[in-house]
Amino acid sequence: MHNNFLYFKEALEERKENGILRILKPKEKGIDFYSNDYLGLATNKEFQDLLLKKILENPELLKGSTGSRLISGNSSVVTEVEDFIAKEHKFESALLFPSGYNANLALFSTLPNRHDTIIVDEKIHRSVHDACKMSYAKKLKFKHNDVEHLELILKGQNGICYVAIESLYSMDGDIAPVKDIVEITKKYKAHLIIDEAHAFGVFGYGLVAQLHLQNSVLATVITYGKALGTHGASILTNEVIKSYLINFAASFIYTTSAHDFLWMSIKEGYNFLEANQHLCVELKKNIKIFRKHNLQSISSENSPVQAILITNNRQLIALKETLFDSGFLTYAVFSPTVKEGTERLRICLHSFNKEEDIITLTNIIKQNI
Incomplete structure (x- = not known):
């Protein structure tokens, strides 16, 4: 027992020394x-008043x-809201969960069995990786947004395959080649599941809805804690x-339902x-303003998430602190969250960011990288 505690303390101390210790x-x-909160709904007074009413x-x-x-x-x-959501998105049905993590656990731990293969984009959300461990299916990774590599992997598989992608990736802020991936999965009769957590609200109801691909995917996950602000x-x-999920998905069956509110x-x-x-x-306008200042970003020009690679941890921490001292809240992402x-x-x-703030932010970043 004491030795285990020593290991835990050493692991925490190592993170502390590297400047990447997570604390609340x-x-x-x-x-x-x-x-x-891309559209500002989490703090929108008009929306809050509506809910209060x-x-x-x-x-x-x-x-x-x-x-x-x-x-x-x-x-x-809850049943009325599920019917409403299904109609809005033009799907047969919807099943509500308390969180996106729970929803991904349900899908990927329940649908594939030990004879199946799950092929995931290497940058898929951690919840999908965790669920895959629970499914006993074989898991393979394809290079991020690389359709040719996905096809190469699909060619070599026998039996049922599930392919998992995000439409808008939360750490790189780039967009998947959704149409091309749909074509490849159709060609090899694989089941495609798309996580739209960060696309919903930013791109209407998400890219599946925008591109009319409802009949080309097995399932899509929509989360409401981001652009919807709930x-x-x-x-x-x-x-x-x-x-099938209602009958066999542990994260649905054994979770207390949220309240009706x-x-x-x-x-x-x-x-x-x-x-x-x-x-x-307004969000799109602010993204354009940011992109106009030509910072070296790996993200899509249409994405609300803009990632600037700074691989020196000390430099990254110093930049985040400089921005904080100037009144700006940003987020530094370290390994193992990213490679x-x-x-x-x-x-x-966000839709509520002011142009002068975006300009000041970009200027401070330019001066410190």
Whole structure:
């Protein structure tokens, strides 16, 4: 026991020495260039007032769910919201989860079995990697956004294959060649699953909806803690897969349902997005302003996530602190969150950022790299 504690302490001390020890801190005050609140809904007064009005009209929304959805935690609200989401996205059905992590655990730990193969983009979200370990399926990685490498791997497989990608990657801020990957998966009869956590709200309802690919994917995951400013996630799929997940997905079966207020806030979030499309226009304008200043970013020119590689940890920490001292909140990403040698400053742009702040931010970065 004591030896184990020694190992834990040594591992923590090593991180501390390298300047990458993770600690929980109070929420910092400053100009937000680090949160996933791309459209500002998490702090939008008008949206908050709308939710408050709904609660005052129906205080029962705040009641605890009392159990998992298969026991006492199901409600007319959650089923109505699932039907609403499925119709909005033009899928047969939707299944709600308390988080995107839970949703990915459900999909990838449940659908593939030990005779199947899961082929993931090497930069897919950690939740997918964790779920793959639980599935007993063989997991293979293809080079990031490399369609030719994906095809090479698919050619060599027998049996059922699942392919997992994100439409907009949260650390690199680049966009997957979704149409090309759809064509390849069709060619080899593989099941494609797309995580749209960071694309939803930024690109309408996500790239699957924008490109009308609902019938070309097995499932897509939408999360609501980013552009929608609330919490939770949905898996959009067909009725058979939804029923299979309800029957066999441990992270669905054994999780207490969220209360109805969360489900209601998701539906109201959709309606609010529809009525406030200018927020997306303002976000795009701010992304253009940032990109105009020609910082060396590995990210897509249309992405709200802009990553600037700074592989020297001390330089990266110093830049983040310089920005913080000037009132700007950014996020430094170290290994093992990203591959060693690809550490970066991750900047998130929002609809509410001011042009003068974006210009000052880019100038400070230029002076310190």
